[in-house]
Amino acid sequence: MHYFRPRKHQEQCNAAPTEQGCHGGQVTMWTDLLTSKKHPSMTKTNTYAQERIGFYKARFACETISQLVTNFNSLASSRGWTAERSSYSSALTREMQRRGIDLTAIMSNDTGQLTIRYVRVAYDKDSHALLPIA
Numbered sequence: 001m002h003y004f005r006p007r008k009h010q011e012q013c014n015a016a017p018t019e020q021g022c023h024g025g026q027v028t029m030w031t032d033l034l035t036s037k038k039h040p041s042m043t044k045t046n047t048y049a050q051e052r053i054g055f056y057k058a059r060f061a062c063e064t065i066s067q068l069v070t071n072f073n074s075l076a077s078s079r080g081w082t083a084e085r086s087s088y089s090s091a092l093t094r095e096m097q098r099r100g101i102d103l104t105a106i107m108s109n110d111t112g113q114l115t116i117r118y119v120r121v122a123y124d125k126d127s128h129a130l131l132p133i134a
Contacts, residue, residue, distance in 0.1 A: 049087055056091030068096055069123045069130065076118045089116065102129035 060068060071092055075085070093116065096103060106117045121130040 049083065052084065052087035053091045056088050057095065060091055060095040063095075065099065065101070065123055068092065068099075068101075069121060072096075072118075072130070073120050076120045096130070100128060102127065105129060105131055 060071070063071070075089055075092070078085070093103065093107070101123070106119065106121060108115050108117075117132070120133045122133050123129075124131050
């Protein structure tokens with residue numbers, strides 16, 4: 001049952017495929033969503049994001065802590081948000097966590113979702129933590 005399609009479209013889609021590009025009742029994005037299957041385009045996007053995170057992960061693994069802090073501060077000064085920035089930010093915070101840097105001053109999980117405050121920070125060697133700069 002297709003809740004999102006007009007009745008006329010349903011009739012066309014249950015027919016055989018035509019030159020106009022009808023899919024002939026084959027699996028569609030709507031069918032996938034209704035049956036909780038992933039649409040192929042969603043998998044492709046996730047694969048791309050994982051590739052980008054892997055690229056940044058390798059890059060950040062070679063950088064010093066001061067370089068990681070500089071990279072984080074560059075995120076704080078940028079207002080734009082794209083999928084690329086999301087991959088960059090994810091890989092950067094994971095690398096900091098992997099190195100044991102305390103991120104509690106900029107990260108919270110109050111609402112059940114991880115939230116990162118993008119503010120300028122400094123690295124405190126004594127406490128091995130990032131601290132917001134006022």
